[in-house]
Every structure is written in structure tokens, then in C-alpha cells.
Amino acid sequence: MSVVSDINITVTDRKGVSHQLTAPVDMNMNLMEVCRSYDLPVEGVCGGMAMCASCQVYVHTEQYLGERNNDEEAMLDEAYHVKSNSRLGCQIPISTELEGAIFELAPEEP
């Protein structure tokens, strides 16, 4: 049995360009950090504390991502451009469940 150590995800940037990203599942990374490692324009101002919403993404796949946690819900309550499929990238841990998942970066906060 092979152990999956990398997953493939697609992230569309704010110009509509799709990027295929490979992310390790065994390095305790979240989606915000993976986007930053590929130099996508995700600021991650708060360092992943669910306090800035600069890592907001729209989820375009049915993959099970878990529910928004309380801090995330509170931040998204105050953020702009929030849709029903909004999540904070920093609150999405990279795991094998995300294989093939498709995300889109939300517009920048004004």
C-alpha cells in the first residue's frame, strides 16, 4: 500500500488564472501557507490566526473540508466578499481529503 504524501489542488488567482499546486500532507501546512509558497497573492497578514481574512478562498469542490470553526466564522462575519462557500485558507489543513480540490482566491479586502 502506498502512502500518499502529496496532493494536487487547483487554485484560481484573482486574474482568473488557474494554478496547479502540489502540497505535502505530512508537513502540517494549511492552504494559506501552500498558496504563499507558490507566490500566489495571499497575504496571510495575521499569520494564520483567523484574524485578517486575507486568505479567504471560495471552495469549488464537494470535498469534505470540515466545518468553519468559531474563529473563522467570526472573521468571515466581518469580512468582505463572503459567499456561502467562503473559507479561510489558513483554517484548512492540507490532508489527503483535499486531493483534486478546486479553490478560488476571494478579492482583496478593501
Ligand code: FES
Ligand atoms: S491568514 Fe489571516 S485569516 Fe487566514
